[in-house]
Amino acid sequence: MPHFVIMGAGRVGVTLAHTLDEAGHTVAIIDQDERAFRRLGRRYGGRRVTGVGFDRETLERAGIEDAYAFAAVSSGDNSNILATRVARETYGVPHVVARIYDPGRAEIYQRLGIPTVAAVRWSADQVLRRILPETGVQGDFREASGRLLLGEVSVHRDWYGKLITDIETAAQVRVAYLTRFGQGMIPTPKTRLQEGDILHAMMPVDSTREIERTLSAAPSRLPGAARRAIAEAEAGHEEEK
Secondary structure: OOEEEEEOOOHHHHHHHHHHHHOOOEEEEEEOOHHHHHHHOOOOOOEEEEOOOOOHHHHHHOOHHHEEEEEEOOOOHHHHHHHHHHHHHHOOOOEEEEEEOOHHHHHHHHHOOOOEEEHHHOOHHHHHHHHOHHHOOEEEEEOOOOOEEEEEEOOOHHHOOOEHHHHHHHHOOEEEEEEEOOEEEOOOOOOEOOOOOEEEEEEEHHHHHHHHHHHOOOHHHOOHHHHHHHHHHHHHHHHHO
């Protein structure tokens, strides 16, 4: 099972720890104050690690080298972003997210490719979306007939740099808009996906699982027909230039 490391044993860190632990994942939660672990209660079966969350020795005791994801949700912006950068850049953790109170800082860090969630619109559910991409499509809107869903979709990192139209072709969806650096934008035929972008796509409700499977895989692992369609679209784009 995937291993998760959480920095910060406050209310939300504890919520994340319990949610992941109860789902059967292995979890380690870090906090400088050992007393903070009292919030976990008896149900929690994961590790409690006392120490500074961006300290390598502390992170290694928490199992960062085997971590699938890392969430920094302490009360300090600087500590959260530093710990997240160490997790990603030193240990290569594939899924990271930092809780940021200052929206201005959040935009700067997103430009560095570090997913952030601003406290004013922050919740444990939003963090889980970013560290558990396999949790599926998150619905934002369903049209009147109930057949179509507008939702946030997660993609494999190998899609970064690909045209948004490539994603639409492969998954048979229509990207309505994307969020980049905290700002919404409507993609054009020339828009390429960047790391940190959040995609919101319109799709058939009964196809969400297949769409999730397609986008959670690298483009190179798609069926031959889908790869050919993407290659043809890319070639047509180059000719237009």
